[in-house]
Amino acid sequence: QKEVEQNSGPLSVPEGAIASLNCTYSDRGSQSFFWYRQYSGKSPELIMSIYSNGDKEDGRFTAQLNKASQYVSLLIRDSQPSDSATYLCAAEGGYQKVTFGTGTKLQVIP
Amino acid sequence: ETGVTQSPTHLIKTRGQQVTLRCSSQSGHNTVSWYQQALGQGPQFIFQYYREEENGRGNFPPRFSGLQFPNYSSELNVNALELDDSALYLCASSLPSGVSYNEQFFGPGTRLTVL
Numbered sequence: 001q002k003e004v005e006q007n008s009g010p011l012s013v014p015e016g017a018i019a020s021l022n023c024t025y026s027d028r029g030s031q032s033f034f035w036y037r038q039y040s041g042k043s044p045e046l047i048m049s050i051y052s053n054g055d056k057e058d059g060r061f062t063a064q065l066n067k068a069s070q071y072v073s074l075l076i077r078d079s080q081p082s083d084s085a086t087y088l089c090a091a092e093g094g095y096q097k098v099t100f101g102t103g104t105k106l107q108v109i110p
Numbered sequence: 111e112t113g114v115t116q117s118p119t120h121l122i123k124t125r126g127q128q129v130t131l132r133c134s135s136q137s138g139h140n141t142v143s144w145y146q147q148a149l150g151q152g153p154q155f156i157f158q159y160y161r162e163e164e165n166g167r168g169n170f171p172p173r174f175s176g177l178q179f180p181n182y183s184s185e186l187n188v189n190a191l192e193l194d195d196s197a198l199y200l201c202a203s204s205l206p207s208g209v210s211y212n213e214q215f216f217g218p219g220t221r222l223t224v225l
Contacts, residue, residue, distance in 0.1 A: 004152075032212055043200055043216040044153065088152055092212045097166055098143070100152030 003027055006089050006101035015110050019076040023089030023101055026070065030091040033065055035074045038086045038103065047087075048074065079108045112137045114203050114217035122223045123191050131186040131220045133201030141165070142184040143214060144176060145200040153200055159184055188222075196224045 005024045013019045025033075032051050036044035048063040050056045050072070056063045062075040072091075076083055086103040093099060115134045123129050135142050141160045145153035155168035159178035173189040182203070188195060198221050202214035 034213070036216075043198075043219045046213065046215060049213050090152075097155050097158075097168060098212055098214065099155065100145075102150070102152045 003093070003099045004089055004091050004101035006087075006104045008102055009105040010107050011104055012107045012109055013079050015079060015081060015108055017079050019079045019083065019106055019108070021074040021076070021087050021089075021104050021106065023072045023074075024070055025072065025089075025091045025099075027091065027093040027099070028067075028070065030093045032092040033063070033072045034090040034092075034098070035061075035063060035072075036088040036090060036100075037083075038088055040086075044088055076106075079106075081108045081110050084108045114139075114201060114215055116199075116201050116217040116220050118220060119218070120221045120223075122225065124225050125191055125193060127191050127224075128187065128189045129191060129222060131188075131199050131201075131222070133184045133186070133203075133217055135182045135184070135201075135203035136215055139203035139205055139215070140182050141204045142178055142182065143202045143204070144184070144186045145202065146170075146195075147198040147200055147219075149197075156186065191224045193224050196222060198222075 035048045038044045050063040050065045060077045064073045088103045089101045143158040144156040147153040157167040158165045162178045175187045178184045198219045200219045201217045204214045
């Protein structure tokens with residue numbers, strides 16, 4: 001049973017649009033949640049971390065957390081072709097274990 | 111500030127051999143985690159080291175072992191290599207969970223191919 005679920009995509013959006021990436025998790029004890037961006041052949045890069053219910057904004061990125069629904073999302077405003085990558089959602093569920101989803105591939109069409 | 115570094119970049123081994131991968135943590139980070147990422151999958155947690163002790167382990171067999179040194183660098187050792195061990199091995203460093211909520215920063219990875 002997967003503990004962090006993501007739609008594998010690809011999610012295609014036109015340049016300048018808002019990309020919405022979603023993730024659900026099964027461990028109610030998870031306290032910390034992360035979004036990573038991974039370009040093909042490269043390692044994951046931390047974009048956002050969120051620990052409290054609600055929204056957290058950083059530049060063009062907004063992370064949203066709803067612990068009651070066990071749901072995490074990432075919004076990317078004004079999407080650029082350089083945002084084309086795989087986005088990994090991750091949750092820390094105790095005992096130092098961070099569990100990753102399989103990632104959603106985002107394609108931003110110029 | 112120095113980021114996370116890993117060596118080697120690529121490695122080819124044959125089934126049954128042993129391999130050692132190395133990682134230097136980001137400056138100021140004393141916690142190191144190792145992950146295995148198969149093609150098309152998310153990273154899978156192998157284990158974490160803090161203060162030279164294993165501080166958490168995922169569902170990997172004992173032939174996956176590690177070390178952390180006083181300078182916080184780390185090694186991942188894999189014995190009796192199997193074909194399914196072919197993957198990208200990622201090292202991530204962080205401050206202790208209680209300080210940083212386990213915000214982890216990844217190195218470039220080592221691509222291991224087992225033939």
